[in-house]
Amino acid sequence: MTRKTYGNRAYWYLAPALMVMTLCGVIPMAMVGFYSVHDTFAGNRFFWVGFDWYASVLTSPEFFASAARSLGFSLTVLAVQIPLGIYIAVRLPTQGVLSNVYVVLIAIPLLTPWLVVGYIWKVLVLPHAGLLGAAALWLGIDYDMTNPVVVWLTLVLMDTWHWTSLVVLLCFAALRAIPDDCYRAAKIDGASGWAVFRHIQLPKLRLALLIALLLRFIDSFLIYTEPYVITRGGPGVSTTFLSHELVQTATIQFDLGEGGAMAVIYFLIVLCVSWVFFTLIVPRDRDGKAR
């Protein structure tokens, strides 16, 4: 295997991407940082206020409450989707037409526009017209969307419908790469189903699970559109997540400074989590073939 060429010439190849990212990533992010240390007058005159906004965000009970709701939501959906995803992936047939049919059908929720996901679930729980709502009525239960517990269950169910497929497809691809000989050898050794999973399948799932954990955590922690469509953050503030708090502060109350400080804090959290996973997903020796 030839080793990678050493040379900063590579920056020429990176230049176009760096230019685009400056325009659509660095500049907007820098503006968020700028807002977070300024107060604004009429939206176009800015006064330096140092870290006042950070102090006010970090002492705001609303911020911590919505952060706790976001974290709670993320941990709940991870606890449901990761095990469920692994289980389904292990059970999927690895060969034949049926295998492909499953893969395509399972991917469909991932391709659904977020607004439509929200719309589907908003309609599903309608008392008479919606399938879930009608089923609940039939069972004699009132599908009560003013009850925070019911609303949370609905959102977790919605997100599980929307995103478990990601875990399934990543794990399934990893499992499909295990040669049949491994299973044959295990069978000869008389390994139980659990032993096969624990010692043959699970080790192969490491990378897939790291990626799935990272993407699922980040995306659920930042969820905006779907809960907004279904609940508008309610009842009360029971489903007002960090992203809603942020958009509300920045665009409706037009508190650019406070919104900016929130966004920066939010970004730092995401950055730390991503870095931990990055060191695990992309090994340090970038010349090796296993990447």
Place this chain on the structure above:
Amino acid sequence: MTRKVYVAPAVYTLLLMVPIYWLIIMSFKTNAEIGGGLTLIPEAPTLANYRVIWSDPSWYLGYVNAAIYAAMNVAIAIVVAVPAAYAFSRYRFFGDRILFFWFLSFRMIAPPILLVPFVQIFSDLDMIDTHIAVAIAHCFFNVPIAIWILEGFMSAVPRELDDIARIDGYGIGRFFFQILLPQIAPGIAATAFFCFTFSWVEFLLANALTTIDAKPIAGIMTRAGGVLSADLALLSAASVLTLVPGVVLIYFVRNHLAQGLSMGRQGN
């Protein structure tokens, strides 16, 4: 034993399809039937909802608009990501690892964080309600995704190929177009599919940066759904149509779904 194995995925897939089925049958119903109670099969299937969408530009242009900015976004993302992915896959250079992470970190930023600056920037540039504004905005997550996916595909191509091409006198341009790109054609297709999809499904920025001329279908649906007597049958038909591009295109990339979803970190 064998039969038992297939029960779980069958049940799971069936449950996944229930909301989709529900959406599809609602789109063939009338509002009277939807409001009248639960029917599992439309009593009098009608195409009226679809006809409204086909015959009204303020509806069907929503799909066209979304397709335009998503396609523009794909073009930008692929053009800048191919050389960048090549750099990461073939070179060691100062800060390579940090820079690889740096790109990823933008994928991890959610649209709500950048909402205000994007609105500000594009109003200052007088570009609100243009397709290119949305296409550029969506680059902040799609360029990193494209780089990561393409890097995965390129790293699977042996580096010896580069050397052989160089010895044979291929310049960098001919090498890219005649050797490297054909080698990773499936990777380019998969990248295009995923960038298109991620742009197609995003709502917050696409809706905030457009008003009339470039309004995506999701924005039109919110406007129509905002009124008190929302037309559920019509909204369902509009929703069903938003699924069509993904479902049609997914067949072609079915073997590269994991590579795309894992951002190139995983083979198939």
